[in-house]
Amino acid sequence: MNYWLKSILSVILIGFGAINFYTMYELLGRSPEKPRRFFPEALKNFHRYSGYFFILIFAVISFFCLMGVVNDPFDFSPRGIVHALLALTIPILLASKLLAVKLYRGFYAEAAGLGKSAFALSLLLFAVSGGYYFLLMYPQGITGTLLVQNKCVRCHTLERVFSISKSKEGWEQTVARMADRVPGWISTIEKEQIIDSLVKTSSDLKEK
Structure with missing residues (x-):
């Protein structure tokens, strides 16, 4: 379910x-x-x-x-x-x-x-x-960005996170690896939102 x-x-x-x-x-x-x-x-x-x-x-x-x-x-x-x-x-x-x-x-x-x-x-x-x-889940963009700011800064600066451009598959692997380092810190739903936000950020970087 x-x-x-x-x-x-x-x-x-x-x-x-x-x-x-x-x-x-x-x-x-x-x-x-x-x-x-x-x-x-x-x-x-x-x-x-x-x-x-x-x-x-x-x-x-x-x-x-x-x-x-x-x-x-x-x-x-x-x-x-x-x-x-x-x-x-x-x-x-x-x-x-x-x-x-x-x-x-x-x-x-x-x-x-x-x-x-x-x-x-x-x-x-x-x-x-x-x-x-x-x-x-609603709205995805705002909550995804907030999750990146709240979760990813545990190990990285936001400058580093937002300066990297990867494909969706690349971010899925990275976020999964980061989540495994601290079990329970990032839930399944949160991973999906973080990945969506990072993919959007990567797309924006490519357009610049």
Whole structure:
């Protein structure tokens, strides 16, 4: 599964999470003076099934992320570590909520708090994964240049980087070699953006 599809699924995931979050407030948070906008049974069904779809999509995304970790080295950047910690924490919160609702009713009062926490962390997870991808991909030129400035200066001056002209294949080999020196410093998406930016810079140099 590519980054684009996972990011789209992440948007859908947040959508179901928002529905679940809203219906929870409608069911539990309204005062007697303010009647609910919808029938209680309809709200319960919306809440229940949006939760099920949320868990299903989360499981699908998690499965393909695990497959990606198996096939590619883990991203040990701060963003990658935060991503992993959030992805491990959210299922624990969801499982705790389900157990409180279905089996251990003595903890039922904590279910709402667990649901809120899971949704809040899901938003944060989206920000460092799907949201990060969208920010990285659009517009490509600006983000690619910023990545070159932030990543490549670890080992080189910008003057050196921007003064070299290579083909796309040449930059692919160079960036891959540089990325291998510090595992996790440059992710797969970032490599693509850096290469595109460097190829454009090389093209501009040839035209001068």
